[in-house]
Amino acid sequence: EASIHLFARAARLGSRYILVVAEDHTEAHRLDDVRRDFIANISHELKTPIGAVGLLAEALAEAANEPEQVKRFANRLTTEAQRLAKITQEIIELSRLQAQDAISKRELLNVDHIVASAIDQNRVMADARKVNLVSGGDKGAEVYGDEPLLIIAVHNLITNAVHYSPDGSRVGVGIRNADGIVEIAVTDQGVGIPEDDLERVFERFFRVDQARSRHTGGTGLGLSIVKHAVQNHGGDIRVWSRPGYGSTFTIRLPEASHAATTTGSTSTKE
Numbered sequence: 158e159a160s161i162h163l164f165a166r167a168a169r170l171g172s173r174y175i176l177v178v179a180e181d182h183t184e185a186h187r188l189d190d191v192r193r194d195f196i197a198n199i200s201h202e203l204k205t206p207i208g209a210v211g212l213l214a215e216a217l218a219e220a221a222n223e224p225e226q227v228k229r230f231a232n233r234l235t236t237e238a239q240r241l242a243k244i245t246q247e248i249i250e251l252s253r254l255q256a257q258d259a260i261s262k263r264e265l266l267n268v269d270h271i272v273a274s275a276i277d278q279n280r281v282m283a284d285a286r287k288v289n290l291v292s293g294g295d296k297g298a299e300v301y302g303d304e305p306l307l308i309i310a311v312h313n314l315i316t317n318a319v320h321y322s323p324d325g326s327r328v329g330v331g332i333r334n335a336d337g338i339v340e341i342a343v344t345d346q347g348v349g350i351p352e353d354d355l356e357r358v359f360e361r362f363f364r365v366d367q368a369r370s371r372h373t374g375g376t377g378l379g380l381s382i383v384k385h386a387v388q389n390h391g392g393d394i395r396v397w398s399r400p401g402y403g404s405t406f407t408i409r410l411p412e413a414s415h416a417a418t419t420t421g422s423t424s425t426k427e
């Protein structure tokens with residue numbers, strides 16, 4: 158508010174110098190707000206599992222003489238602990254990605270290998286849900302980048318596709334290499350995303366359906382990590398979706414022979 162006031166006064170006075178100062182001030186405020194929001198979100202997200210761990214530990218102590226109860230509480234304690242570990246790991250990953258404009262590691266990478274690794278990591282979960290996980294498209298595409306990071310990006314899209322789809326449905330991962338751009342598209346036949354929420358799904362901690370996402374172990378950070386990982390590679394991510402029909406998330410990366418060779422020059426920011 159102070160900066161808007163200053164901005165209005167400077168505009169009235171017609172002072173160019175003060176105007177510039179006011180703009181800087183506004184940007185600094187915005188970054189402060191973003192940081193404050195992030196910390197408030199993290200605290201909120203951690204509160205529930207930490208509270209649950211406390212309650213379960215108490216219940217465990219009280220149930221000491223009932224082996225069945227002990228087993229049940231211990232299992233739930235393990236689930237909450239795993240959830241805390243996952244949130245913490247994703248927060249670290251995301252802060253690391255946000256802190257740097259571009260990835261420091263740039264190796265020549267085979268896209269088939271990235272997709273195959275991400276599919277392998279999701280195979281057990283897909284099989285358990287009888288989801289048919291298939292891949293296809295152009296072979297031999299190459300990009301420059303950080304392989305583990307790109308595998309995480311594709312992995313997160315596949316995990317979501319399986320998560321938000323019915324048992325027995327199909328999830329396809331397609332590679333397209335044309336006009337200097339490599340596209341990796343993950344398509345599902347799942348619940349889809351309402352149009353009003355489409356833009357927001359890449360925001361940190363955003364979930365279309367809080368209860369459903371929490372139930373399936375979602376943190377609301379997966380797509381935010383994908384977006385930053387891809388942007389740090391000079392690429393972008395797009396989404397198409399129709400509620401009741403399914404969704405397609407498409408990662409687009411500069412093909413190796415078209416990519417800028419200097420780190421950072423192709424990165425895009427919000």
Ligand code: ADP
Nearest residue numbers: 317318321358364365370375376377378379380
């Ligand atoms: P989460 O850990 O909750 O899955 P994400 O950041 O990965 O968090 O996704 C954000 C939200 O976007 C999810 O909670 C879900 O509502 C929605 N979403 C993501 N992928 C899909 C998909 N393939 N189909 C339907 N909804 C999806």
